[in-house]
Amino acid sequence: MQTLDDRLTAFVRRHKTHGILLDTNVLLLFLIAQHQPTMIGKKRLEKYGEYDGKLLVSYINQFSRILTTPHVLAETSNLVRQIVKGQLGAELSTILHPLFCLSLHNSFKQCTVEGHLIDSDLFGKLGLTDSGLATLAPENRLLLTDDLDLFLAAISLGGDAINFTHMREAAGIV
Numbered sequence: 001m002q003t004l005d006d007r008l009t010a011f012v013r014r015h016k017t018h019g020i021l022l023d024t025n026v027l028l029l030f031l032i033a034q035h036q037p038t039m040i041g042k043k044r045l046e047k048y049g050e051y052d053g054k055l056l057v058s059y060i061n062q063f064s065r066i067l068t069t070p071h072v073l074a075e076t077s078n079l080v081r082q083i084v085k086g087q088l089g090a091e092l093s094t095i096l097h098p099l100f101c102l103s104l105h106n107s108f109k110q111c112t113v114e115g116h117l118i119d120s121d122l123f124g125k126l127g128l129t130d131s132g133l134a135t136l137a138p139e140n141r142l143l144l145t146d147d148l149d150l151f152l153a154a155i156s157l158g159g160d161a162i163n164f165t166h167m168r169e170a171a172g173i174v
Contacts, residue, residue, distance in 0.1 A: 004170045011160055012062045015142040019065035019109060023133055023145040024075040026056065026164055027068060028083075031076070033057050035092055036084055043083050055171055056164065060144070066108045067141060071129040073100050073108065111136055122153060137161055 002010075022030065025044075032039050033053025039045065040053050060066065068076075077100060084092050099107050113132040122131040130150045137143040137159025145151050146164040154161035168174045 004166060008059070008162065008167070011142050011162065012059075015140075015160065016062065017064050018140060018142075019067040020060060020063040021067040021111065021133060021136060021141045021143045022060070022072065023143070023147060023150060024072050024079070024129065025146050026144050027066075027072060027076045028079050029053060029146075030056050030060055030066075031080065031092075031096065032083065035095055036088060039083055044079055045083070049173070051171075051173055052168060055167060055173065059167065063142075065106075067111050068108045069111055069113070069129070069132055069136070071132060073110070075129060111141070126150060126153060134159070 029040070029045060029048055029052065032045060034057055037050060037053055040048050040050055077096070080092060080096065081089065098104055101107075113135045118128075118131045118135050122134060125131070126134060126149060130147060130153070133143055133145070134150055134153040134157055137154035138157050139159075141159065143150070143154045143159060143161040144164060145154070145161065148163060148165070151161050151163040165174065
């Protein structure tokens with residue numbers, strides 16, 4: 001039987017060059033862990049600690065790029081603005097703008113899903129952002145999420161997915 005560590009390693013080998021697809025909460029934690037780690041554990045990130053951020057950054061950094069969608073970027077940028085205010089918020093905005101908006105070598109690669117490909121039942125259950133992510137997962141993309149419903153939907157559609165809670169449990173954090 002394959003352990004979680006074995007599966008995580010296999011996912012890196014399979015998807016390293018293509019990249020890793022992140023949902024909103026995971027992308028938010030990733031960004032805050034890298035740029036404002038003192039904010040972990042506060043608003044919108046209450047359930048996480050410093051080690052969660054380090055675990056996430058360590059895993060994601062094994063991939064050549066971060067994949068996301070315009071919907072995830074919109075949600076994440078709004079949450080960042082709610083969490084980090086004032087001078088720190090302005091500084092973080094300066095860092096994030098090129099990652100979110102420009103086509104540089106280290107910018108997030110935006111993936112889009114055609115609306116007609118999203119199943120209406122899935123849309124009703126998960127909403128636009130997550131149903132789009134679940135639909136993209138089977139297209140040779142590894143999805144990393146902390147949302148159990150999204151994780152299960154991506155798996156049921158034949159995609160590769162990781163639930164960050166499972167990673168935290170395996171690391172002894174939860």
